[in-house]
Amino acid sequence: MPRIIFLSDLSEEYAKNLLKGIVRYSKEPTHEPWVLCKMPPSYPAKHGIAGVLRWAKEWKADGIIGQFYATDHVRVFAKNGIMAIAQEFQSRFTTIPNIAGANHLAGEMCADYFIRKGFKHFAFYGFKDIVWSSERCEGFVGEISKYRLDKHFYEYQNAAFTKLWDYEPKSLIAWLKMLPKPIAMMACDDNQGHHITEVCKQCGIKIPEEIALLGVDNDEAVCLLSDPPLSSLNQAVEKAGYEAAQLMSRMIQNPKAHYDDVLVMPTHITTRQSTDVYATNDKHVSIVLQYIYQNSHKKLTINHLLPLVPLSRRLLEEHFKQQTGVPIYTYIMRLRIENFAHRLLESDANIMEIADEIGYSDYKNIARQFKKIKGCTPTEYKMKNTISP
Secondary structure (H helix, E strand, C coil): CCEEEEECCCCCHHHHHHHHHHHHHHCCCCCCCCEEEEECCHHHHHHHHHHHHHHHHHHCCCEEEEECCCCCCCHHHHHCCCEEEEECCCCCCCCCCEEEECHHHHHHHHHHHHHCCCCCCEEEEEECCCHHHHHHHHHHHHHHHCCCCHHHEEEEEEECHHHCCCCCHHHHHHHHHHCCCCEEEEECCHHHHHHHHHHHHHHCCCCCCCEEEEEECCCHHHHHHCCCCCEEEEECHHHHHHHHHHHHHHHHHCCCCCCCCEEECEEEEECCHHHCCCCCCCHHHHHHHHHHHHCCCCCCCHHHHHHHCCCCHHHHHHHHHHHHCCCHHHHHHHHHHHHHHHHHHHCCCCHHHHHHHCCCCCHHHHHHHHHHHHCCCHHHHHHHHCCCC
16 A cells, blocks of 8 residues: 655645645555655755655655755655655756646746737746746747737746745835836736735736736635736646656656656636736727627627727728737637637536537537647547546
8 A cells, every 4th residue: 555745735726736636546446545644844844854754764655746945855765765756846856757837838828818818018927946937937928929029028036936925015016117008917826926916906006907917826715815816827737646646656666767757737717807908009909809708608700790899891800910910710719719628627518518508519610620729639638638537
């Protein structure tokens, strides 16, 4: 009966979802059940990695999955017959596998979300010495640079990792005030997004009218605590926990083999009030964008949009492409595919039922469009981002 330690901060939704995936694997009838021990970060903070190892040996642990600092000598676990997997925390390890985020892709998805809302100025708020923050920023900048918008990018990554729950209000306020408005801002995670909402309230900056704000992890408690409620990028964390547990089983069976990292994939964005805005100086395009988002569950055509604005079909199409970079039909299709993708991950209904719910009668057509945008079929997308029953 494998004995596994889970060392993580269970006050965070990310760690809870990892644990859900680990528990789900541990209870499957196809293998021997696991004994799981939860260890809080306060234990290594007090006793060091040597203390964790000592406790693990006394408990007769077979493996440990958890948060480690870059300075922790994680090799000591394997030397003592205990397999270790690192939860991406400060930096990535080369000596043991990591549960690592697809962080560049996360940044790209957040940038694309804002670009489709018509923003021309962008900002990133994160840490200066954390791999996942830096990579999310790189992905964010890389995506806006494709549209030649990187000259209008501003970043604030002065905070050190030791100030995870702290921030510098004076310098942060000065930075926020100097930013051009309106601006689209990605925070490296939901906690840092919450910091921005607090500071903006202090200095009278309006969210989302002046700063549209997006976090990562969709930690509902933090997102709803924020004022206004924070929009956030979801990640397939529970699936990563399940895959980490699978990996741990293989490591215990064959400790000397080489093992790759477990990848946490970003999936979709949950929109709340912090990004409920459309940044364009063209009032007609703004009206059309708002209508498209409010009715994205319907089968829209340009004929539904023409009565909204005093423009001819040709002029509306020209204005829309100038502001968003894509034709109206392409924009609507991308948004509907995103909605379809969200439903695939959040609903237990089968794919045909979900397609019917959002007005797609031709499944072959939507499958073809889905693969063109997402790079895989709806079935492959669901399998990639959820745990198979």
